[in-house]
Structures are given as C-alpha cells and as structure tokens.
Amino acid sequence: MPRRRFPEWLVLLLPAFIVIAAVVLIPLIFSLYSSFTPYKLTRPSTLWRWVGTYNYEKILTDAKFWAAFGRTVLFLTIALNLELILGLGIALMVNKVTWGQRTLRTILMFPMMFSPILVGFQFKFIFNDNIGLVNNVLQSLGSNTALPWLVDGKLAMFSILFAEIWMSTSVFAILILAGLFAMPRDPLEAAKVDGCTAWQTFRHITLPFLMPFIFIAMTIRSLDVARAYDIVQIMTGGGPARRTELLWTLMSRTGYVDARMGLANAMGYVSIILSILFTIYFFRKLSAARAELGMAG
Amino acid sequence: MTEVTLSNVVKNYGAHRAVHGIDLDIQHGEFVVLVGPSGCGKSTTLRMIAGLEAISGGDVSIGGRIVNDLPPRERNISMVFQNYALYPHMTVRENLGFSLAIKKKAPEEIIAAVDEAAAILGLDELMDRKPAELSGGQRQRVAMGRAIVRHPDVFLFDEPLSNLDAKLRTQMRVEIKKLHQKVGNTIIYVTHDQVEAMTLADRIVLMQDGHIVQVGTPLELFDKPVNTFVATFIGSPPMNLIDGIVRGDNAVELHAPSSGGLHGGLTIPLPSTARGRVSDGQAIKFGFRADNLMPMGHAVEEGGERTELDLPVTLTEPLGTETLLFTEVAGTEVQAKMYNPRPVRPGETLKFQLMLDKCHIFDAATSNAIRG
Numbered sequence: 039m040p041r042r043r044f045p046e047w048l049v050l051l052l053p054a055f056i057v058i059a060a061v062v063l064i065p066l067i068f069s070l071y072s073s074f075t076p077y078k079l080t081r082p083s084t085l086w087r088w089v090g091t092y093n094y095e096k097i098l099t100d101a102k103f104w105a106a107f108g109r110t111v112l113f114l115t116i117a118l119n120l121e122l123i124l125g126l127g128i129a130l131m132v133n134k135v136t137w138g139q140r141t142l143r144t145i146l147m148f149p150m151m152f153s154p155i156l157v158g159f160q161f162k163f164i165f166n167d168n169i170g171l172v173n174n175v176l177q178s179l180g181s182n183t184a185l186p187w188l189v190d191g192k193l194a195m196f197s198i199l200f201a202e203i204w205m206s207t208s209v210f211a212i213l214i215l216a217g218l219f220a221m222p223r224d225p226l227e228a229a230k231v232d233g234c235t236a237w238q239t240f241r242h243i244t245l246p247f248l249m250p251f252i253f254i255a256m257t258i259r260s261l262d263v264a265r266a267y268d269i270v271q272i273m274t275g276g277g278p279a280r281r282t283e284l285l286w287t288l289m290s291r292t293g294y295v296d297a298r299m300g301l302a303n304a305m306g307y308v309s310i311i312l313s314i315l316f317t318i319y320f321f322r323k324l325s326a327a328r329a330e331l332g333m334a335g
Numbered sequence: 336m337t338e339v340t341l342s343n344v345v346k347n348y349g350a351h352r353a354v355h356g357i358d359l360d361i362q363h364g365e366f367v368v369l370v371g372p373s374g375c376g377k378s379t380t381l382r383m384i385a386g387l388e389a390i391s392g393g394d395v396s397i398g399g400r401i402v403n404d405l406p407p408r409e410r411n412i413s414m415v416f417q418n419y420a421l422y423p424h425m426t427v428r429e430n431l432g433f434s435l436a437i438k439k440k441a442p443e444e445i446i447a448a449v450d451e452a453a454a455i456l457g458l459d460e461l462m463d464r465k466p467a468e469l470s471g472g473q474r475q476r477v478a479m480g481r482a483i484v485r486h487p488d489v490f491l492f493d494e495p496l497s498n499l500d501a502k503l504r505t506q507m508r509v510e511i512k513k514l515h516q517k518v519g520n521t522i523i524y525v526t527h528d529q530v531e532a533m534t535l536a537d538r539i540v541l542m543q544d545g546h547i548v549q550v551g552t553p554l555e556l557f558d559k560p561v562n563t564f565v566a567t568f569i570g571s572p573p574m575n576l577i578d579g580i581v582r583g584d585n586a587v588e589l590h591a592p593s594s595g596g597l598h599g600g601l602t603i604p605l606p607s608t609a610r611g612r613v614s615d616g617q618a619i620k621f622g623f624r625a626d627n628l629m630p631m632g633h634a635v636e637e638g639g640e641r642t643e644l645d646l647p648v649t650l651t652e653p654l655g656t657e658t659l660l661f662t663e664v665a666g667t668e669v670q671a672k673m674y675n676p677r678p679v680r681p682g683e684t685l686k687f688q689l690m691l692d693k694c695h696i697f698d699a700a701t702s703n704a705i706r707g
Binding site: 222224225227228229230231232233234235238242243246247330331332 | 385386387406407408412413414416417418419420421422423424433434437438465466467468481485491
C-alpha cells in the first residue's frame, strides 16, 4: 500500500503551525467567539448561546467603560510625556559623565528589575495616609492634615503615575542613551564651528538624530502603559469607587470578579483599538524621523 | 588681515604630550598644509586652532587676537571634516544656510550667500537633496560650500580627501586649489598625503611626533630636506638612502647597512657641495632621488658632476612616460628612473649616470643634512 506523503515544506513547517495555532490562533478565535456570547465562567453552558453584537452595543453605551477608556488615554499621555522629558534629561546627563558611567547605567536600570507588583506595594506604603512616608514627612514639616493620597481621585491618579514613571523612565533613558552613543561626533563639531550654542546644537542637531530612538521608546511604552494593570491593582484596585479605574482593571473585574467573560472579551477587543492606533501613530512618526535622517525605510 | 600665529603651543593628553610647543606664523591668504605620518599631532594642532581641543600651553591667535579660551563660534573660522560632517536631516540648501540661519540673518541674505556658494561649487542641481542621496565627492563639495557661505577669516581642512577614491581625490584637489584662488582666504589644511601637500601648499609644515621638522615651500622641502625623515617623506618614490663612510677629502665609500663598512664597498666621488664639511671616516647617509640615477642617454642633461655605475636591474615598473627601475647599489635596493621607456629585462645590467651635484649627504648619527 503506497504511503501518502506530505510535501517536505509542509512537514518542516508543521511544528511551527501547530505551536502557533495552540498558543495564539485558537485562544484568539475562542476569545473573539466568546465576545459574541453571554459567556459566564460560572455557567459554562452560556458559551453556546449566540447573542450577536449585544456585548459590543452594551459597551459602546456604557459610561463606566468610556470613563476607564478616557482615563487610560490620559494616563498614557501624561506618563509617556513625563517619562520622555525625564528620560531625555537623564540620558543627556549620563552621557556627559566620564567617570563611573557604566556603574551609573547599571543603577539606572534598577527600577526595571523590580516586579511591578512589588513597586505597587512599595508605593502603596509610601503613599499610605496613616503610616506612609510622604505624609510622615509632610507632618514632620508642620502640616496638620493627612493627605488622602490613595483615596482622593486626583491624588490617587498622581500616586499611580508617580509609581509608573519611577519604574519606567529608565526605558526612555536607556534607549535615548543608546541613541547618543550611536550619534556621530562630526556633525556636533561642525555645528560648534558653524556657531551653534550648546542649546542650538541640541535643538537642531542632537534632537533630530534622537527622534527615531524616542519613537521606538514611545511605541514600546505606549503598548506597555495601555495594558497597565499590576501597579494600579495593587495600589488602589481601580478604586476607590472606580476613581482610578483603567481599561485593564475594569476588564479583569468584569471577567474574573463578575465572571462575565464574554463581556470582558468584547471590552478587550474594543480597547485593542487604542493600542493599534498608538502603534500606527508612533510607527508613522518613526518612519518619518528615519526618512528625515536619510535612513532607509 | 587675518594671520594665524601659534606660539609655543602644547597639547597634553594626560601624561602623554601630543604637541611639543610648536611655533608657526601663517600669513593672510596663505595656503598652509600640515603634513606628517599619523599620530604626528597635525590634526590635534588644527583642532586647537578650531577650538575643538583645549590648548594645554602657549597661545593661538587669529587676526592678532588671542583665542585660547574662545569657543569655536567666536573665532570666525570654518572647518571641513574628513567625514564631511553634514547634517543628515537637512537638505543641501539647509546645510549650506544653517550657520547663517542660527545667527538669525535675514532670509534674503541667507539665500544670496547660499546661492553664491552653490554657484562657486556647482551645487545648483543638488540643493533639495539630503546628504544620504549624494556621492562622496558631492558631499565633500557641500561641506566646502558650508564652509564658504560664512566668509570666515580662516578655512580649516581636516584630511578632506581621504575618504574619496584616487580619481576623485585628484579632481577635488584641483577644485580646492581653484577655490583658494577665488576666495583668497587663509587656509590651513591637514593631510597625511605628501602629494596633496606638494600640489596644494604655498608652504608645507612637516610634523613628526608632535614637533615641526621643516617649514618651507614644496620645492624647498623637496630640494633641501633638513634630515632623512623629510627626504623620505616628501617625494614619490622616496629618496634613496645608502649608508656610507667618507674616505679622505673627496671620496665616499657606500656599503650595505649590515656590513658596518668593514668589507670594501663601492667608492664614488664625494659631491663637491659636501667637500670640507665632512671629515675622513665620518659615517653618513648618502641620498639621491630616482630622477638623479638614470641609464646613460635618457634625458640626462649635459654638464654637472657625474659618475657612472654599472648596475643590474632587478625589477621594472612602467608608468607610461617614465619607468621606475629597481636596482642595487652597494647591497642597498634603490630606485632609478628612465624616460623614453624601452623594455628592460630583469637581470639586465645597464650603465647608469648618478648626478652627484643633486645628491644629499646626511650625518648618520643625527640624520641631519650636511649642506652648504
């Protein structure tokens, strides 16, 4: 009996196909499908009830969802901009250091080495209104009130942002520093001879050269921040009273606490748009900045 | 008037001294080339004049003003770099106008200056391109254009042609010389290539190990090298040098370097220019250029001091109008030249004429020239 043989290319590619299907494709299709059902984790049979776009319609008219969406965009905007400014400043200063620069670079990476959960706990302690470091310092400086750092909506957002920026500014600093190391020295010297002050050299020569590096950092960090969950969950849990609710805390609450997985998946698909938009935006900017420098692509 | 004066200029890198107190006066409108092997301190000297390196000692003055502590932008100089150093994100037009734009000059003034520079260097077609879209020679022209738009007091060139291929280098060399004739500014030019130095310079400054060895016109350095370093650095092929010992008043015995003069070498007459300046038994280096050792009957003008030698040819290098002949004199390989080339077989022995009045005698101990 002649054995049926698969073509060689298929046999060679098959393991890859199987792995990708198992870890990416099937979960993706499953989650997309379940977003069209009223799937509840506690009642598995609901998985087989098709409700069409009901979940999506519900989300689009849900004020809580859009509040979380808007808050996430705001959070992202503030975090990215501050991290950029601080990271740029740090990178420029570290670049000037001539002695002990390697050590400094290593120290710079320390915040990235902590688990975000631990960072969350640490700042939860620092900002605690009774025993926290910040309030203790304020009170020993003569303030009589205990500021509700993690309770007041605005202060709580500030505290979370502070923790996020503390943890991730070094991403910008390291990438921009890499850019500064890669920068050719000649145009800087030419600019000096051409009559530039230090600020003009930075503004007209250094910064345009760094833009591709900045946009790479922006792309990475925008994806990172758009899925911010751990720090928020630990510090405030999205509360109090949803004052610090971001997309992912809302989704995890809907999916795992309320067990409405179908709805949570639908939220996931809507909020992915945010990440896609940011990625497209920064990639366009990246290509433009590279074209500006005469690099390929 | 913008003379550039260096007096006792020193540069230290930590404990290492790169430039050892050099003195140099450069006249207004002069084209001066600093030349020397790599690591001789020529680029460091140029960068000190530009203000890109701090001066460890001495004074640099431009137009009578001491500029030691002034930043580059206050020295009214412009510089052309080896790697062109164009601003990659700007078009040619923006590159040219940048120095004027940051000085907040009026737009009409910038356009006029940029157009003038573009016309001088033939850049009109390239104005809207980015540096990445230009060839090496075009980039170099833009770099020069960027230097001239500002009408600086002094142009500094730091090995501007080293990144170009041989043909383009020759072409750009001519353009630089034409540029100097057109704008007439003081130019200080650094190169390691003696051909560039010879062809471009009004005056050559030859440096070695952070010292100035000789300053002079190209022909002065070529015809009257102060020591064996200058003799072998300037001119192509380099000057032939053979060890020798003075015998009596009017003879010199040439010998191979290893023999130490013990075995009888080749004895030839001592050139009359050296007579009375050397003593019997003095160790010398006997130098002559390839042009001064020619086969009989090959464009050697009549008269002058001559001596005839029968030498075997080991190798030939035909160059078209002339042919280099490799041969051996007293165990030392030397190069001779032949005009009106004809085929020469390796191993063939020819009768050569050595023009004694064009030969150079150097003291073997100090390497310095012995000359009237």
